[in-house]
Amino acid sequence: MNKKTTLEPIERLLRAWLLGKESAPEWYNQEYFQDLLSEPANQWDQIAQQHIHDVTNKQLRKLRPSNYAANTPWQTALQQDFASGNKHLQAWSALYHRYLLGQNISVEELAQAAGLSARQFRRMLLTGIHLLEKELLAVQFSANATTLGNTTWLPTEGMQPLVGIKPLLNQVIAWLSDKQGPAFISLEGIGGIGKTSLAQASALTLQSSGLFEDVLWISARNEFFAYDGTIHPETETYRSLDEVTERLAEQVGQGHLCGMSSADKIHRMRPLFNARPYLVVIDNLETAENAQTIVRSLQPLGGRSRFLCTSRQTLDALDFVQVLRVPELSFEDSCTLLQNELKRRQQPDDLSPSSLRAIYDRVGGLPLALKLIAAQLRSADLDEVLSDLQTGEGDIGTAFTHIYRRSWSLLSSGARQLLLSMLLISPNGEDRTWLRQTSNLPEKTFRPALNELLDYSLVETGGSADHITYRLHRLTITFLHSDILHNWQ
Secondary structure (H helix, E strand, C coil): CCHHHHHHHHHHHHHHHHCCCCCCHHHHCCHHHHHHHHCCHHHHHHHHHHHHHHHHHHHHHHHCCCCCCCCCCHHHHHHHHHHCCCHHHHHHHHHHHHHHCCCCCCHHHHHHHHCCCHHHHHHHHHHHHHHHHHHHHHHHHHHHCCCCCCCCCCCCCCCCCCCCCHHHHHHHHHHHHCCCCCCEEEEECCCCCCHHHHHHHHHHHHCCCCCCCCEEEEECCCEEECCCCCEEECCCCCCCHHHHHHHHHHHCCCHHHCCCCHHHHHHHHHHHHHHCCCEEEEECHHHCCCHHHHHHHHHHHCCCCEEEEEECCCCCCCCCEEEEECCCCCHHHHHHHHHHHHHHCCCCCCCCHHHHHHHHHHHCCCHHHHHHHHHHCCCCCHHHHHHHHHHCCHHHHHHHHHHHHHHHHHCCHHHHHHHHHHHHCCCCCEEHHHHHHHHCCCHHHHHHHHHHHHHCCCEEEEECCCCEEEEECHHHHHHHHHHHHHHHC
8 A cells, every 4th residue: 555645635634633624625636535526515524524434433343342332431442452452453443543533632642541652553543544545445446336345355445447357357256156166266477467456356246246254355465556656565464374374363353363373273263264155365475475385274274265366476386276377468458458547547548559559569468567657658758658667767667677676586597597598589489499599508407497487477478289489578578678687787
């Protein structure tokens, strides 16, 4: 989540209301407040306050125990919420008691009642605002697109109508809906290809189907890419098996298990997951520690429940995981997505056929790249944007350099040598024999090196089953020129 987006306008609104001040009209020009703009301006504050109160109270009722007394004094309520061990309940409670209780209680007083330092309470408060924004976006998305269930965990920030994924979506839905289908599915592909968007669309489609008790969501990513090309740290990330199992326990109301070992938590949760089928999404799994170990450890929870993972690194070594490679968009779908993004941003969308082709030739059908380009065209012309991408400069160039640099850092020396040698191949690709000869790698080094590149989705395959060819994605080529070779010169 973009920290700036989180703090502005939501926290400003909350602070203004706390101090009895009127909010500025421009603070409502956000996706989650669009419905207010059809109302008289003098009613915006009242409607927004009621909306936020309703959303927050709904979450508190859902997360608190059934025997919670509504008239509990605030100090006792805060103590009980923070003693629960449920981090989401703590975050919502911090938000409520600071801004929505109707009393201007200082952070220091609240922190003391919660048994935290002021700094710790402030961090929990920011998490609460982060969750509030997610819920506001979920409500807005629900009103504009599809019916959202009562799930707390499914992220909806940045969601727009998707292009070119219907066949993939249908396949994922079919697997997840089949009682005899795979318990674990891995959506794989290069960074920015749309794996997370496909997972979100799948979860949204199924969460109101009645097939699953709830949709659970765990993110292992450590940064968030805003569509202006800037990079922000992710506020909540879970990267180890212990953190993943702790997150699962919290989301299914088993926060009391969080002090146990990972194996014990899985053992205690197994009857619940078998009795109540859950859909669990683990996003950006490639950034987690020992991703294969995590998935293998979670296998006992996959009886009636289903796990949907997204990863740049393949899980095809695990025979119980169904792998789906997410391809890039076609030229036609790429043009549609780019024009939709320009329209959504109220920018001119009449790009010439030659401009559309130039964009596609540079970045291919990568949704993230197309969205970033649309955002950059607000303040720069197309030639400048494409030049920044080519040289690795500017916000968009920096963003993609950052995406690829992590993959490069994880490669062996043999895989790096093979990747660089592939700059010499035809855009249509070459076969295995040609690659080995060009890279000058011995067979014992070449084979694992090629597997590494395939595992990290840095190399694409084509041809036929009898004659497989290998090629680089356009952005991989750009990265090698702008970052690796450029820095060597």
